[in-house]
Amino acid sequence: MQEKSVDYEQLRRNAAAARLRAFETLHYSGGGHFGGVLSATEIVTVLYSSILRIDAKDPKWPDRDYFLLSKGHGAVGLAAVLSQLGLIDEEYLRSYKAFDSSLGWHTTKKMPWIEHPTGSLGHGLSVAVGIALGKRLDHRESRVFVLLGDGECDEGSVWEAAMSASKYKLDGLIAIVDRNFHNLDAPTEELMPLEPFEDKWRAFGWAVTTADGHDVQDLWNELSRMPIEPGKPSVLIAHTIKGKGVSFMENVSEWHSNKTSAEQFAVGVEDLKQRLGGD
Amino acid sequence: MDIQKTAESIRGKQGREVFQQVLVDVGESHRDVVVVGADSFRSIRGLDFENRFPERSFNVGIAEQNAVGIAAGLAVSGKLPIVLMFGFTIARALEQIRSSICYPDLNVRIITTATGLDMGEGGVTHHCTEDIGLLRTIANMTIVQPASGLETIFATHATVDQVCGPAYLRLTRQTFCEEAEEVVEDYYARGGEFRIGEPVVLREGTDIALIGSGLTVGLALKVADELKKEGVDASVLNVHTIKPLDERLLRELSQSIPRIITMEDHNVIGGLGEGVAGVVSRWGSARVLRVGINDVFCEIGKPAELCTHHGLCTDRVVELATSFLGG
Numbered sequence: 001m002q003e004k005s006v007d008y009e010q011l012r013r014n015a016a017a018a019r020l021r022a023f024e025t026l027h028y029s030g031g032g033h034f035g036g037v038l039s040a041t042e043i044v045t046v047l048y049s050s051i052l053r054i055d056a057k058d059p060k061w062p063d064r065d066y067f068l069l070s071k072g073h074g075a076v077g078l079a080a081v082l083s084q085l086g087l088i089d090e091e092y093l094r095s096y097k098a099f100d101s102s103l104g105w106h107t108t109k110k111m112p113w114i115e116h117p118t119g120s121l122g123h124g125l126s127v128a129v130g131i132a133l134g135k136r137l138d139h140r141e142s143r144v145f146v147l148l149g150d151g152e153c154d155e156g157s158v159w160e161a162a163m164s165a166s167k168y169k170l171d172g173l174i175a176i177v178d179r180n181f182h183n184l185d186a187p188t189e190e191l192m193p194l195e196p197f198e199d200k201w202r203a204f205g206w207a208v209t210t211a212d213g214h215d216v217q218d219l220w221n222e223l224s225r226m227p228i229e230p231g232k233p234s235v236l237i238a239h240t241i242k243g244k245g246v247s248f249m250e251n252v253s254e255w256h257s258n259k260t261s262a263e264q265f266a267v268g269v270e271d272l273k274q275r276l277g278g279d
Numbered sequence: 280m281d282i283q284k285t286a287e288s289i290r291g292k293q294g295r296e297v298f299q300q301v302l303v304d305v306g307e308s309h310r311d312v313v314v315v316g317a318d319s320f321r322s323i324r325g326l327d328f329e330n331r332f333p334e335r336s337f338n339v340g341i342a343e344q345n346a347v348g349i350a351a352g353l354a355v356s357g358k359l360p361i362v363l364m365f366g367f368t369i370a371r372a373l374e375q376i377r378s379s380i381c382y383p384d385l386n387v388r389i390i391t392t393a394t395g396l397d398m399g400e401g402g403v404t405h406h407c408t409e410d411i412g413l414l415r416t417i418a419n420m421t422i423v424q425p426a427s428g429l430e431t432i433f434a435t436h437a438t439v440d441q442v443c444g445p446a447y448l449r450l451t452r453q454t455f456c457e458e459a460e461e462v463v464e465d466y467y468a469r470g471g472e473f474r475i476g477e478p479v480v481l482r483e484g485t486d487i488a489l490i491g492s493g494l495t496v497g498l499a500l501k502v503a504d505e506l507k508k509e510g511v512d513a514s515v516l517n518v519h520t521i522k523p524l525d526e527r528l529l530r531e532l533s534q535s536i537p538r539i540i541t542m543e544d545h546n547v548i549g550g551l552g553e554g555v556a557g558v559v560s561r562w563g564s565a566r567v568l569r570v571g572i573n574d575v576f577c578e579i580g581k582p583a584e585l586c587t588h589h590g591l592c593t594d595r596v597v598e599l600a601t602s603f604l605g606g
Contacts, residue, residue: 066355109383116355116383123379126345130352130360133337136357137313157375160345168337 006050011181013276015045019245020272023081025093027268031259032097032105034249036149037077039180039213039240044074044081046175047145049227059113065142066115066131070124071149079103081109105159108216114259119132122155124148125175129165132173142174143172143226151183158205162233166205171227172212175206175235175254180242191244200236213238215260247271266269282429286464289428294451297428299324301435302361306332309439313353315339316363319347322452323363323392342469343368346388347375355384359439362387366394366407366449373413376445381419384444390435392452395494395544399582408572412549414520421437421475422445422522425456426496427463433473434519435518441475451494453582458504459497463517475522476527476578484512487538487604488565492518492551501593502540506600515602524554526562538603540568544591546590547571568603 018124019041026032047067048054055061069078082088092112095101100112108117115131118124128146135142138239152158165173183191194200198208211218218236228234242256243249246268260268284487289297291588295319306312306328313335318327320338329336337353339346350360369391380387391410398405412422420443425434429448437522438448462481470588481496491499496517505511514536518524533539539559541552552569559567568591586592590599 071295116351118380120374120378122344123348123375126375127352127355127379128346130349130354131344131356132352133349134313134353134356137334157348160339160342162347163593164337164339164342164345164349167339215329222324273528 006220008217011046011049011220014049014224015042015216016272016275018077018081018084018121020269020276021084021093022273023075023246023268024172025076025080025096027260027265029097031257032076033073033257034179035242035253036071036178037040037074038244038246038249039242040062040074040147040178041055041081041148041244042072042214042216042219043178043238044078045084045091045174046216046223048081048085048087048253050220052145055205059229063140063142066128066144068116068118068124068144068146069107070118070146071116071121073113074102074147075105075107077209078107082113088106090142116266121149122157123153125158125165128173128175129161129168129170132165133168135172143174145176147176147178147248150177150179150181150188150194153177153194154183161177162201162204162206167205167234170233173206173233174226175233177235177237178240180240182242182251182253182256184253198237204234205232207234208237209234210237213240214244243274283469285432286460291454291459292392292428292442293454294403294425294428294431295324297431298390298435298450299327301330301432302328305435305439306335311357311359312361312439313358314339314361314363315346315350316420317343317368318339319363319365319373323390326330326437328574329578335572336546338426341488343372344375347372347378350387351375351385353378354380354387360387362389362402363534364389364391366391366397366410367405367408376414377417380445381417384419386443388438388446389446390448390449391448392450394451395450396451396577396582396585398606399577399580399585402579403576406577408544408546408577409549410449411521411545411551415549415554419444420522421520422449423447423475423520426491426493426517427460429460429467430463430473430519433467437475439475447541449493451586453494455494456497456501458500462500463496473519476523476525478519479517481517482513482515484514486512487540488514488516488532488536490516490518490539490541490551490555492521492543494544495591498542498591498593498596502523502596505593505597507566511600511604518551521554526558529558531557532564533559533565535563538568539565540570540600540603541594542591542596543571544560544586545571546574548574566603568599
């Protein structure tokens with residue numbers, strides 16, 4: 001449940017610990033989507049700690065807020081946060097990529113807390129619009145949060161969904177874009193420029209705000225005032241660093257998906273442990 | 280329902296015209312049914328539903344991927360969404376159908392018209408001769424296609440009520456031939472029921488089995504009439520459920536009848552014929568001839584002209600059947 005007073009230090013510590021868990025899981029399992037997992041850690045931590053109205057004991061509580069990880073390649077990062085917050089068992093991370101596991105590169109329909117499986121990009125926002133419409137028909141208070149990658153916004157279907165969300169005045173729909181400025185092949189502005197990004201969302205009828213996606217206080221301030229404007233869907237463009245926290249990964253497209261050597265792992269763990277006590 | 284009276288009231292109507300009223304009936308009886316369209320309410324005949332239930336109708340513009348994605352979300356929220364689409368746009372939204380509806384096994388119904396060669400004069404971009412092939416290969420999907428106006432009513436209700444998970448209902452904007460209307464009506468008038476996955480044997484014969492679905496059931500019946508004049512005793516099957524196919528029935532058929540001809544307004548690759556041949560090759564000794572669009576694009580023409588040109592006409596199939604029986 002949303003709290004009136006928030007312990008930012010605790011949020012920071014939880015995010016740092018979740019990031020280390022995700023990094024270790026990725027390394028020990030032979031690699032994966034480091035870049036986009038590490039960039040989204042604070043966003044997911046703040047959502048599940050203090051923004052989403054959920055019942056820790058009942059993931060299917062009908063009046064819950066919904067969360068969709070449209071950038072499905074952040075699955076292991078989400079799992080790391082959920083385990084850090086005690087919403088799933090820590091052991092669950094060990095199942096990453098194992099045979100018949102519900103935790104792989106991308107979210108699956110069997111993964112705990114997952115409302116809808118994702119992975120191929122550009123699906124999640126439409127699904128979120130559908131959930132928001134259904135909840136409105138049932139006069140439920142549920143809000144729907146959806147986390148998109150910035151590169152994902154190359155997909156035309158994202159903008160089809162964006163148009164429909166404003167047509168239906170879905171102020172219970174909140175999109176967050178992990179704006180880490182990197183696609184798989186190259187930086188976003190080189191590959192397929194998204195800027196002026198905020199203007200695009202505004203032109204599609206959305207209320208827009210921004211935050212430092214690694215500053216938990218800034219994230220909380222913005223996310224706790226959603227919706228920004230009655231009658232409009234909201235988008236938070238969270239400025240992040242791809243590969244955040246691991247010195248040699250930061251802002252390097254090659255670390256979108258890759259594997260770490262023993263030496264690189266040692267450096268990464270050292271980098272991430274420094275942050276465990278807070279900034 | 281008074282079968283005869285209902286059949287009379289819809290005789291000569293296009294499949295979609297019949298569907299128009301059924302959709303309203305479904306809306307009346309199912310409060311959880313919502314309809315999503317992509318600028319398709321007028322053409323797929325959803326306007327009556329929209330007028331009756333505006334709050335349960337969502338027209339998202341010419342954006343099929345979004346329409347399907349929204350339907351997935353509506354299903355996640357507990358609704359029973361029906362997506363109205365032009366048949367040829369199935370390919371446009373295929374990945375959403377696969378990954379956002381079929382994989383999570385969501386209760387979504389996709390209903391199309393403008394299927395097969397319905398839009399003959401519209402040209403290749405508006406022809407729809409690959410949809411069954413595309414959707415058959417996706418796990419969890421059920422595929423239904425009615426053979427008459429009356430069966431369109433039953434098929435729509437059954438697709439809504441009898442399927443758990445995703446389903447595709449392939450309707451038409453053509454009218455059904457009189458023979459199909461009468462023979463199919465007779466089956467239901469005698470107490471026959473529409474059950475998903477259970478084909479209907481319309482005629483029993485021992486020399487050859489003629490298998491149709493949708494509009495080609497009428498063709499199969501006409502071919503059977505002609506063959507009868509030549510002393511050939513043909514079975515006619517209405518395979519209204521293309522997926523799942525009734526393996527048991529096809530197995531028995533293929534062990535007792537030496538020749539099978541399938542007919543479809545679809546590419547012979549990927550459609551009904553390949554489905555039937557797949558079952559028969561496992562169990563039977565029968566040989567299977569697949570009649571349909573022979574892996575080409577069909578260009579411009581009225582549906583009947585195109586069908587004739589591509590061999591989906593009585594004379595041509597009778598010829599093929601005769602030589603198939605002799606060979």
